[in-house]
Amino acid sequence: MISMKEVxxxxxxxxxxxxxxxxxxxxxxxxxxxxxxxxKTTLLKLIAGIYKQxxxxxMVGQDQVSENIKVKDRMVFIPDTPYFFTNYTVQSMAAFYxxxxxxxxxxxxxxxxxxxxxxxxxxxxxxxxGMQRQVAFWLALSTMPEVMILDEPxxxxxxxxxxxxxxxxxxxxxxxxxxxxISSHNLRELEDMCDHIGILHKGALIVQKDLDELKCDIHxxxxxxxxxxxxxLAEGIEIVHQEQNGSFRNYIVRGQRERVTAHFQKYxxxxxxxxxxxxxxxxxxxxxxxxxxxxxxxxx
Amino acid sequence: MxxxxxxxxxxVIVNDLKRFxxxxxxxxxxxxxxxxxxVIMTFQGNQLQYIPTQDDGPFYLFDHEFYIQFYLxxxxxxxxxxxxxxxxxxxxxxxxxxxxxxxxxxxxxTHIAVGSTILILPVCINALILQFVMPSVNGMQPYTTEDIxxxxxxxxxxxxxxxxxxxxxxxxxxxxxxxxxLTYIFLVLVPGLGxxxxxxxxxxxxxxxxxxxxxxxxxxxxxxxxxxxxxxxEYNLLDWNEVLSYIVICIAFYIIxxxxxxxxHLEYASQAIAFDGLQTVxxxxxxxxxxxxxxxLIRYTRSIYFILxxxxxxSFLGYxxxxxxxxxxxxxxRHLKGYGIYLCVITVLLLGIAFDVTGYQRYVPKQEAxxxxxxxxxxxxxxxxxxxxxxxxRGFYSQPHNLETMRALHMQLVKDKNQLKPLRPSxxxxxxxxxxxxxxxxxxxxxxxxxIPDQKYSQYFKAVHESMEFKTMYRNILKVNHANVDKIIIxxxxxxxxxxxxxxxxxxxxxxxxxxxxxxxxxxxxxEKYEDMMSGKSAWADVQFLLDDDTSVKDRWxxxxxxxxxxxxxxxxxxxxxxxxxDIAYIAVKKNDPEQDGYRGRQSxxxxxxxxxxxxxxxxxxxxxxxxxxxxxxAGYAFTFYSEYHQxxxxxxxxxxxxxxxxxxxxxxxxxxxxxxQ
Numbered sequence: 001m002i003s004m005k006e007v008x009x010x011x012x013x014x015x016x017x018x019x020x021x022x023x024x025x026x027x028x029x030x031x032x033x034x035x036x037x038x039x040k041t042t043l044l045k046l047i048a049g050i051y052k053q054x055x056x057x058x059m060v061g062q063d064q065v066s067e068n069i070k071v072k073d074r075m076v077f078i079p080d081t082p083y084f085f086t087n088y089t090v091q092s093m094a095a096f097y098x099x100x101x102x103x104x105x106x107x108x109x110x111x112x113x114x115x116x117x118x119x120x121x122x123x124x125x126x127x128x129x130g131m132q133r134q135v136a137f138w139l140a141l142s143t144m145p146e147v148m149i150l151d152e153p154x155x156x157x158x159x160x161x162x163x164x165x166x167x168x169x170x171x172x173x174x175x176x177x178x179x180x181x182i183s184s185h186n187l188r189e190l191e192d193m194c195d196h197i198g199i200l201h202k203g204a205l206i207v208q209k210d211l212d213e214l215k216c217d218i219h220x221x222x223x224x225x226x227x228x229x230x231x232x233l234a235e236g237i238e239i240v241h242q243e244q245n246g247s248f249r250n251y252i253v254r255g256q257r258e259r260v261t262a263h264f265q266k267y268x269x270x271x272x273x274x275x276x277x278x279x280x281x282x283x284x285x286x287x288x289x290x291x292x293x294x295x296x297x298x299x300x
Numbered sequence: 301m302x303x304x305x306x307x308x309x310x311x312v313i314v315n316d317l318k319r320f321x322x323x324x325x326x327x328x329x330x331x332x333x334x335x336x337x338x339v340i341m342t343f344q345g346n347q348l349q350y351i352p353t354q355d356d357g358p359f360y361l362f363d364h365e366f367y368i369q370f371y372l373x374x375x376x377x378x379x380x381x382x383x384x385x386x387x388x389x390x391x392x393x394x395x396x397x398x399x400x401x402x403x404x405x406x407x408x409x410t411h412i413a414v415g416s417t418i419l420i421l422p423v424c425i426n427a428l429i430l431q432f433v434m435p436s437v438n439g440m441q442p443y444t445t446e447d448i449x450x451x452x453x454x455x456x457x458x459x460x461x462x463x464x465x466x467x468x469x470x471x472x473x474x475x476x477x478x479x480x481x482l483t484y485i486f487l488v489l490v491p492g493l494g495x496x497x498x499x500x501x502x503x504x505x506x507x508x509x510x511x512x513x514x515x516x517x518x519x520x521x522x523x524x525x526x527x528x529x530x531x532x533x534e535y536n537l538l539d540w541n542e543v544l545s546y547i548v549i550c551i552a553f554y555i556i557x558x559x560x561x562x563x564x565h566l567e568y569a570s571q572a573i574a575f576d577g578l579q580t581v582x583x584x585x586x587x588x589x590x591x592x593x594x595x596x597l598i599r600y601t602r603s604i605y606f607i608l609x610x611x612x613x614x615s616f617l618g619y620x621x622x623x624x625x626x627x628x629x630x631x632x633x634r635h636l637k638g639y640g641i642y643l644c645v646i647t648v649l650l651l652g653i654a655f656d657v658t659g660y661q662r663y664v665p666k667q668e669a670x671x672x673x674x675x676x677x678x679x680x681x682x683x684x685x686x687x688x689x690x691x692x693x694r695g696f697y698s699q700p701h702n703l704e705t706m707r708a709l710h711m712q713l714v715k716d717k718n719q720l721k722p723l724r725p726s727x728x729x730x731x732x733x734x735x736x737x738x739x740x741x742x743x744x745x746x747x748x749x750x751x752i753p754d755q756k757y758s759q760y761f762k763a764v765h766e767s768m769e770f771k772t773m774y775r776n777i778l779k780v781n782h783a784n785v786d787k788i789i790i791x792x793x794x795x796x797x798x799x800x801x802x803x804x805x806x807x808x809x810x811x812x813x814x815x816x817x818x819x820x821x822x823x824x825x826x827x828e829k830y831e832d833m834m835s836g837k838s839a840w841a842d843v844q845f846l847l848d849d850d851t852s853v854k855d856r857w858x859x860x861x862x863x864x865x866x867x868x869x870x871x872x873x874x875x876x877x878x879x880x881x882x883d884i885a886y887i888a889v890k891k892n893d894p895e896q897d898g899y900r901g902r903q904s905x906x907x908x909x910x911x912x913x914x915x916x917x918x919x920x921x922x923x924x925x926x927x928x929x930x931x932x933x934x935a936g937y938a939f940t941f942y943s944e945y946h947q948x949x950x951x952x953x954x955x956x957x958x959x960x961x962x963x964x965x966x967x968x969x970x971x972x973x974x975x976x977x978q
């Protein structure tokens with residue numbers, strides 16, 4: 001649905017994006033993670049057709065995005081701080097969006113009012129930041145978009161609202177095959193809703209992964225042995241990382257879960273536990289040396 | 301896809317009107333209060349103070365609260381453009397709005413359409429109201445429908461120029477305050493640069509015409525509606541050329557702005573200048589303008605080192621300011637490479653001027669290429685443009701001998717560059733401005749101007765002033781034919797018409813005498829020497845020739861015209877023709893010290909002061925009458941002549957002077973004595 005091919009973008013002397021290639025399939029939720037200044041917002045604004053790339057190609061569906069009304073009519077972009085016209089109420093903002101988006105759905109708008117529970121007569125700019133975000137979602141979802149581009153939309157919101165918004169998005173994806181591209185500087189935020197994750201660092205997309213594949217492929221094993229660790233332990237399995245803590249030993253191992261535990265059982269451990277890995281850990285171990293380098297960044 | 305095909309975006313129109321419509325309402329009210337309401341109040345009941353007539357004509361509408369109209373014209377369109385395009389300068393807004401399915405072109409077009417409507421509609425409604433309430437007083441209308449149209453058209457046109465200019469600046473900048481500032485800078489940029497460049501070129505380029513007539517510079521009007529409107533709309537309506545220029549300017553701004561909007565990188569919101577190329581133009585433009593401004597401020601200094609120092613200081617200041625604005629930071633002192641390049645370019649430029657690379661300062665047109673030369677010593681270019689367009693071309697020479705003389709003078713001035721260059725009126729030496737305006741046969745115009753010492757080049761002036769071409773140009777008497785003269789009237793040259801009692805004059809009606817008098821006077825004029833012309837003595841009398849076609853020609857009887865004086869004596873006219881010693885009761889003489897007092901400083905009319913000498917001796921009076929000059933800038937004595945009719949403050953002659961050596965003995969003796977007493 002969304003594809004970027006070797007896209008680069010400069011701001012004067014600063015290279016904001018370097019040869020970024022990325023694909024988001026229809027109906028999937030793609031999480032873009034990276035520290036501040038990594039180029040996330042730039043990437044999103046290129047896809048939203050706000051900025052123009054210096055090189056490469058940005059496509060949504062089969063079309064170029066820039067100045068393409070057909071594409072933009074099916075797509076909604078919510079910036080990190082949404083903008084509403086001065087002195088506009090929710091209702092007048094809705095009227096404006098209705099005049100701009102052909103897909104606007106009045107029923108959906110009314111239906112969503114129950115979810116958000118914000119008075120239509122409220123001056124949007126006087127609402128709290130969290131409320132404004134909700135209004136932005138409300139308006140965006142009422143246009144029945146095929147693609148949503150969200151720039152750190154849930155960072156800094158309270159957990160209840162966060163949950164509410166996540167649920168709404170997941171529901172839209174499930175029901176209408178909506179495509180979502182969402183950014184955050186915190187991997188943990190995206191863990192429970194994304195099916196793909198891309199990590200952006202200093203303008204380059206350093207890793208892209210399908211989460212389902214990722215999580216079932218790598219395991220943390222905690223084990224203790226009566227005697228010294230057998231030398232042949234590492235044979236036949238792929239140990240990515242190991243460390244010792246007293247008599248306990250931790251192993252990060254790649255491979256199918258059953259096969260890995262069976263392998264360890266053969267050496268007769270006193271204790272053997274398979275501990276679930278957080279997404280962060282998965283990424284860090286997956287990326288090897290680079291992982292340690294950006295560890296601090298994505299865990300912030 | 302309703303938005304795809306539409307020319308304007310309905311949603312954006314509605315939204316713009318909703319947000320900015322109040323500006324239109326406010327504008328309408330302001331106009332309504334200052335014009336139609338005023339008209340209604342003026343013509344209500346019988347409280348008329350003044351009934352405007354048809355003669356007040358089209359000017360009447362602009363006359364009403366002109367200053368309010370003026371301020372509205374130059375603020376409302378700018379405010380409106382700022383309001384409409386503010387979203388381009390705020391990141392949050394520009395991102396949100398440009399993610400919507402509306403093309404940039406449609407945004408632009410729709411904003412312009414809404415803006416124009418907000419500016420035009422209030423004017424139109426007021427015009428309709430004016431037409432509707434147009435009062436009729438005594439069958440006369442104070443203004444006509446045509447007047448209303450002129451008012452309507454002019455107001456809309458100036459509004460639109462201001463609006464489009466402001467839109468243009470809004471597109472090229474990323475900061476709203478800069479949009480406002482740039483708009484007003486652009487408004488005076490062309491005439492301002494013109495004035496500053498002229499002053500600066502005059503400092504460095506020898507012969508560059510300095511007193512170029514800016515009032516006549518129509519291009520300044522065209523490029524600056526502000527200058528144009530300040531010069532008046534009430535009595536000086538826009539002509540069709542101006543209307544056309546303004547329309548072209550509006551269209552040009554529209555096309556350029558639309559193009560730039562499409563090209564604009566939206567991430568430049570909150571940058572002072574939103575295009576990389578223009579940033580460079582801005583940076584060096586500000587540097588250069590500041591340098592010129594520095595030169596303009598000290599334009600009367602002639603020390604080259606001081607001027608270069610000021611250039612250095614001001615251009616550096618300009619560069620730093622421009623960099624600070626562009627970088628939005630005070631830390632710009634580390635990046636001065638650009639300024640170094642600028643200095644190199646300017647140095648090359650100044651060296652080029654110093655060595656006259658283009659040959660401009662050496663150039664004197666060839667004799668055979670010249671059609672005419674406009675030349676008026678002491679006047680520079682004063683009235684040059686008016687004279688050029690008029691039928692009576694005073695000051696335009698074409699006689700080969702004169703052209704040769706002027707070329708010779710010009711070449712001499714070119715040669716004397718190094719002596720003349722430092723000369724300025726303030727250096728103490730008496731100087732004059734002379735200008736050459738060559739009209740070449742190939743249609744080109746060559747203008748040069750120099751400041752020269754008063755006396756040094758008089759040989760050239762003598763040749764020109766004694767030529768018949770000069771005399772026919774300036775002496776009307778040479779055009780008079782005695783057969784057409786009905787009457788000659790000679791009136792003594794005095795300060796107040798009744799200072800010698802009523803009606804002192806000579807009237808000659810005898811045809812033979814007329815013929816004789818005219819011929820003698822014409823001969824006197826033809827033979828008059830340059831030295832006499834420059835003597836500084838005022839004429840004895842004005843001579844008026846009444847012609848048979850009821851017109852008259854005026855000329856004068858100079859003191860050097862001895863033959864004419866004799867003729868008057870012989871025919872018994874002398875008594876009435878000039879101020880005679882008998883007419884003067886006494887002369888009040890004072891010391892004249894121009895250095896100390898300014899040369900009219902001591903001229904008090906009270907004769908009671910003990911530093912005043914009263915002369916009553918007839919011979920001395922005759923001597924003074926004959927020899928006094930108006931050259932009060934030379935130290936000596938000042939003479940005021942009183943008659944017996946004299947009233948306080950109404951002397952026969954005043955501001956008459958003689959230098960010490962040339963004064964009568966009685967004067968010298970008296971003042972030498974008073975000085976000794978002191």
